[in-house]
Each structure stands twice: as structure tokens, then as C-alpha cells.
Amino acid sequence: MRVLALLDGTLADPETPLIRVDDLGLMRGDGIFETVLVVDGKPRELGPHFDRLVRSAAMLDLPTPDRAAFDRATQAVIDAWTGGSEMALKWVYTRGIEGGDGTPTGFALGLEIAEKVKRQRAEGIAAITLERGGDQDLAKRAPWLLLGAKTLSYAVNMAGLREADRRGAAEVIFTTSDDFVLEGPTSTLVAATGKTLRTPPTGLGILPGTTQAALFRAAEREGWAVKTEPLRIAELKEADGLFLASSVRKVTRIHTLDGEQLADSTELHGELTRLYNSEY
Amino acid sequence: MRVLALLDGTLADPETPLIRVDDLGLMRGDGIFETVLVVDGKPRELGPHFDRLVRSAAMLDLPTPDRAAFDRATQAVIDAWTGGSEMALKWVYTRGIEGGDGTPTGFALGLEIAEKVKRQRAEGIAAITLERGGDQDLAKRAPWLLLGAKTLSYAVNMAGLREADRRGAAEVIFTTSDDFVLEGPTSTLVAATGKTLRTPPTGLGILPGTTQAALFRAAEREGWAVKTEPLRIAELKEADGLFLASSVRKVTRIHTLDGEQLADSTELHGELTRLYNSEY
Numbered sequence: 001m002r003v004l005a006l007l008d009g010t011l012a013d014p015e016t017p018l019i020r021v022d023d024l025g026l027m028r029g030d031g032i033f034e035t036v037l038v039v040d041g042k043p044r045e046l047g048p049h050f051d052r053l054v055r056s057a058a059m060l061d062l063p064t065p066d067r068a069a070f071d072r073a074t075q076a077v078i079d080a081w082t083g084g085s086e087m088a089l090k091w092v093y094t095r096g097i098e099g100g101d102g103t104p105t106g107f108a109l110g111l112e113i114a115e116k117v118k119r120q121r122a123e124g125i126a127a128i129t130l131e132r133g134g135d136q137d138l139a140k141r142a143p144w145l146l147l148g149a150k151t152l153s154y155a156v157n158m159a160g161l162r163e164a165d166r167r168g169a170a171e172v173i174f175t176t177s178d179d180f181v182l183e184g185p186t187s188t189l190v191a192a193t194g195k196t197l198r199t200p201p202t203g204l205g206i207l208p209g210t211t212q213a214a215l216f217r218a219a220e221r222e223g224w225a226v227k228t229e230p231l232r233i234a235e236l237k238e239a240d241g242l243f244l245a246s247s248v249r250k251v252t253r254i255h256t257l258d259g260e261q262l263a264d265s266t267e268l269h270g271e272l273t274r275l276y277n278s279e280y
Numbered sequence: 281m282r283v284l285a286l287l288d289g290t291l292a293d294p295e296t297p298l299i300r301v302d303d304l305g306l307m308r309g310d311g312i313f314e315t316v317l318v319v320d321g322k323p324r325e326l327g328p329h330f331d332r333l334v335r336s337a338a339m340l341d342l343p344t345p346d347r348a349a350f351d352r353a354t355q356a357v358i359d360a361w362t363g364g365s366e367m368a369l370k371w372v373y374t375r376g377i378e379g380g381d382g383t384p385t386g387f388a389l390g391l392e393i394a395e396k397v398k399r400q401r402a403e404g405i406a407a408i409t410l411e412r413g414g415d416q417d418l419a420k421r422a423p424w425l426l427l428g429a430k431t432l433s434y435a436v437n438m439a440g441l442r443e444a445d446r447r448g449a450a451e452v453i454f455t456t457s458d459d460f461v462l463e464g465p466t467s468t469l470v471a472a473t474g475k476t477l478r479t480p481p482t483g484l485g486i487l488p489g490t491t492q493a494a495l496f497r498a499a500e501r502e503g504w505a506v507k508t509e510p511l512r513i514a515e516l517k518e519a520d521g522l523f524l525a526s527s528v529r530k531v532t533r534i535h536t537l538d539g540e541q542l543a544d545s546t547e548l549h550g551e552l553t554r555l556y557n558s559e560y
Contacts (some may be wrong), residue, residue, distance in 0.1 A: 004301055019299035019306055021372065021389050026299055029309025029433040060435065061442055092301065099394075109301055114379075134413035134457070142411050143508050144443040146436055151435030153309040155340065156426055162341055163424040177414065219300075223430055 001083040005109040009072035015192055025094025028096035029153030031105070032056035032094075035186075037211075037247040038110070039089040041078050044247065044280060045210040052208060053091060054152065057172055059149040064103055067095055067171040073108035077260035086113045087094060088248045093151065117248055124269070126243070129233055132158050132174040136230065139205025147205025157185030169256070171244055173236070177197055180204060181231040188212040189231075191239040192268055196225040198239075204230065211245040211276070218275040241265030243272060251276050284391040288353035291360055294389060303385055305374025309433030311385070312336040312374075315466075317491075317527040318367040321358050323489040329444060330487060332430060333371060334338065337431040343384055345373055345452050353388035366393045368528045374406040374432065398526055404549070405450040406536035407524070410511055412454040412462055416510065419485025427485025437465035449536070451524055453516070460484060467526035467539040468492040470509075471519040472548055476505040478519075486489070491525040491556070498555040507512065521545030523552060531556050 004014040012018060025031035043049075053065050072089055081087055087110045094105040139147040146153075160172040171188055174182040181200050183189055188209030191198045197219050202208050216226040236242060236249045242254040242262065253269040255262055284294040292298060305311035313328045323329075333345050350371055367390045371539030374385040404422050419427040426433075440452040453469055454462040461480050463469055471478045482488050494505040516522060521543065522534040533549040535542055548558055 002302065013303055014541045017297040017299050018301050019297050019303070021294055021298050021387055022391075023281065023299070023306070024438075026303070026306045026372070026374075026432065027313075027370075027434075028438050029431075030438050031435075033307075045343075045511065060439065091308075094306075107301055112304075130424055133418045133422060133425055133427075138411075138457075141415060144410055144436065144439045145413055147413075147441050148464075149308075149435075150434040151433075152306065153431075153435035154307075155429075155431040155433035156307045156424065158308050159424045159426050177418075178498050224492070263479045267500075 001112060002076045003080045005073040005076035005108045007066070007069035007073050009076045011076055019105065020097060020100045022149045022241055023094055024098050025092065025105055025152055027098055027234070029042065029151060029155070030060070030093060030095045031152040032060060032062065032150055033152060034091045034150060034249050036089040036091070038089050039280065040085050042087065043074060043078070044155040048210040049214060053093065053209065056149040056151065057145055059143070060096060060151065064095065065100070065106070068195040069220060070108065077108050077110040081110050083112050087111065088113055092152070094179065105112045105255060113248055120170060121250055122251050124253035124255040126168065127163050127173055127254045128258050129165060129171045129173045129175050130165050131177060134176060134205070136176050136180045136204055140203060141215065148202055148207055150207055152229055154185070171254070175233055176204065179233045181233060181236060182206050184244045187244035187249060190243040190245050190251070191214065191231060191236065192243070192272065193239050195223065196227060198227045198229060198231060200231050201228045211243055211250065215245055215251060215272060215276050218279050222275065226258045228261045237262065241268040243269070281392060283357045283360045285353040285356035285388045287346070287353050287386045289348035289356045290460045291356055298387065299385065300377060302373055304376060304378050305372065305432055307378055309338070309431060309435070310375045311372060311432040312340060312430055313432060314340065314371045314430060315447055315527050316354070316369040316371070317493040318358060319560065320371050322355060323358070323369065328490040328493060329401055329547060332490065333466070336431065336461060337535055339423070339426055340377060340431065342373065343382070345386070348429040349386065350388065357388050357390040361390050363392050367391065368393055372432070375515060377534045389553065392456055393528055398530050401530055404533035406448065407451040407453055408444050408447050408449045409453045410443060411456050411457060414456060415458045416456050416460045419526040421481060422483060424509050428487055430487055434465070439534055440465045451534070455464065455513055456484065459513045462486050464524045464526070467524035467529060470495065470525050470531070471511060471523040472552065473519050476502065476507060478507045478509060480511055481508045489525055489551065491527055491530065494559045495531060495551050495556050497551060498559050502555065507540070519540065521548040523549070
């Protein structure tokens, strides 16, 4: 099932077109989004998701999103949801009509979690590394590249996933041209070694992970060391476990990297899942 | 005025929403487009535009666009157009509904040429160079980056134009990290020196220019040398004239680059405009 709500809190039929052809979100991928996990009617990491939406809006020179409006739409979708216990709630916010008055287009859309994602949470995934182009300093040097903004211009992220599929994998870890690890197309990378969790810094031009942050919060509370620091590609295979964190995939284990089977991190995955769950 | 036609050749009201919120063109910028110039009811470079649409579709693993369908939609828009003598005709082709049957969403939309663009054609523009990230070999090394595909994921192209505006310029010339010249966000760079025209090769990860190709055709016929070869940023200021070519802007003269006024190329611009016009 899909449930759609507008920013005024009213529901709309998701199968009835809502978007004009001259909306810049469609014409130019000129807009931003977030995906919030809702479990049993409770949205997770709502504040961090909204903060990130505001951050993306600022990077794109979009009007600041109205928290009350997104809260209204979120609640309307949750109230109308009769699907599974888990829902992926998308917020979308575009630059509006080309040549219009600048009013953004916004909505919230509730979607089922794909069966494939649930299976991957349980079984783990194979991933490949793919160069994203640009070195570790590019994002700071060239803010117009919008690296680290969660924009609607995700054609490359989707192409990365098709490339993974062609190579028999399900996911991608993007890397810089100078061999630093970035992020997945729609996820944050977490590497575990001993009782230390590591994730790359946003200064590399990646999104601040909401699920990764929740995991780190829980881990730190239980005595783990958590580090946000650059990771080289070569370090990936030395870790005890590699994970992709995101709202819908939670903490998913990578069992195979670039065709090579990694050390069994099943137990470690169980521990990180317990930590993640302890936040809710 | 705006005129909208679907791929079956029927007209639709452009102010009535046509696109579902779960269309991947909106959700992921996952689709492609072309902009064709139509003058007095005659589309220019229709074949090259369609070839490029097919090329972009292949790069994105989209179903091959149906020429007859786009011809029908194009003709319907042209027949219904009662606006100015010139029209920008957009073709859009997306991956369709997320989780759907894979049927692409497609349409043709006729738009007026903005007054600003007409003024820029006559008066010329200031441009800035902006790094796009990645070296000259990136596109060949990393096809998943879709460099050289005309996708709907143009948020970065639009951000580049906003950066130009902040710096008092109207246009951008993207460059590689190793100082090669690429293209504009929605145009092709042409440099003229003596009776030679040069433009960078598509192997750098840029679009094959339809207007640039028409200009080169005409120039070659009249005895100019035309070269498709890498150009370094430093070479730009040594040229007798720099131009941005695209369907809607035709051949627009760059009079100022990175804040520095270039040698007066007004006469050269007149000559290139004559060559361009001779094709139609």
C-alpha cells in the first residue's frame, strides 16, 4: 500500500497524478528528500531527518522547510496507514514550478518496505566498491557539486546499483579517486574492529547518517569507541565487520566485498542489531 | 504559453498534474530529456536530438525510446502552438513508476524561449569556470557516473548556474580536476582561433552537442577547420572567441571569463551566427 499526504495535512490518492510536468523536481531533479522509518506508528530519528532536510535545503538554496508542515503530513500518513508494521516514509521537497512563484512542492509518501530489503537485513549482502569521481577534498573545494546533499538527482546512485547487480552484488560503496571510502548510494558505511566502530566524515562529501548516528549513540553508551574518520579502501577488508546503515535497511551486514567473501561477522551483526534496537 | 502532448499524440493541459509522486523521474531524477528548438513550426536537428535521446537511454539502461511516439508528440505540440515564432520543445522520458511494470513515462512540452536567453544571444554573457570533479579519464573508467548522458538529475547543473549568478556571471564552463575544459550545464563550448573551431571530445564525459555539430557542419563547408580535441583551461583566454552553443541559446558569445573581459569577438560572433543560420 501507499499513502500520500500533502504539507497541509490532507490525504491524496497516490495513484492520481500530483506533479505538473514543469515541476523542477521532475525537470531538473531539483529538490531534496528524506526517508524515515516508521515502526508501529512511531517514526524513528524524526529530528535528525528533519535537520538533514534543512541542511540539504540550505545546500540547494531552497526555502527552509517548515517543520510543522512536514509533521502534519507525517502524522496524516501514519494515521491512514493500514499496511505492515514497518513503513518507509518519504519526504519530498522540490523547487516548484519552472518560472513559477518559487513555492516548493512538498509531500510525504508512505511505502511498504520491500521484501528484498527485509531479506537483506537478515542474510547480509554482497557489495562492490565504485569510484564516484573526485578526491577527498572535492566537496570542500566545490560546494556547487552538492556532495552530501540528499537531492532528487539520484540517477547516478541508481546506476551504481545496476552496476552492482551486473557484478552479482546488491550494494555499492562509493570511493574517492584517491582511495577513500565514502558511502552507499542510499546508506552509510560502518566498519567494526574490536570494540571500535568507524564511519567516514561528512567533510568528504557524504550524508550524515541518521541510522549510523543512532547506532553510534547506543554503542558509545555501552562502552564502544566510535570514530568518524577517513577510511582507506584497503582498510575495509581488515575490519572485523562491514555494515551499511540506513533507515530502511537498519544495519545490514556486508558478507562479500568486490567478489571476496569477508570474515564471518554474523555474531557482530547480532550485537550491532541489538545496540540499534536498544535505541527504540 | 505551454503546450503538452503525450507519446500517443494526444494533448493534455500542462497545468493539470500528469506525474505520480512515485514516478522514478521525480523520486530519483531517473530519466532523460532533450530540448529541441522549433522555429516557425520547424524542429531543428530532430534526428541528432533523437539519436542523443537513444544514447542517453542506453547509458541509463532504459528501454529504447520509440521514434514514432516522440514524432507524434512533437507534431501535436507544434500543431497546437500559438506562441512565439520560436519554441523550446522538451522531450522527457523517465523510468516510470517505482515498483511498476517498467513502462517509461514520456511526454513533449513546448515552452516559450525566455526573454533573458534572447537578450544573451544578442549581448553575450559572462561565464565562470567551475570544477566538476574527476579527471579527463573518469568517464571512460566509471560509466556508472553517467557522464555524458542527458539525465533528469540536473541539480548540480542548476547549482552551478546559481554559483555563476553569485559571482555576477550568467553561465558556467565545467572543467576537470586536471584542467581540461568540459561543457556548460546545458550547452557545448566552442572556441574559435583564426579560421579554426574547436570543441572538447565526448570521451571526457560530455554531451555530443547538436547545435555545435550544426555549426561545425556549416563552418567546414565554408572552409573552416573544425577540431574535436581536448582544450586546457589556459587555452580559453588565448582564443579569438568563446561561445556556448545549445538549442535555445543558439551560438551565444562569452564576453567575460572568470571576471576578465575577453577580446571583442562581436564580429566573429556575427560570422558564426551567419554560419549557424545557413543550416536552416
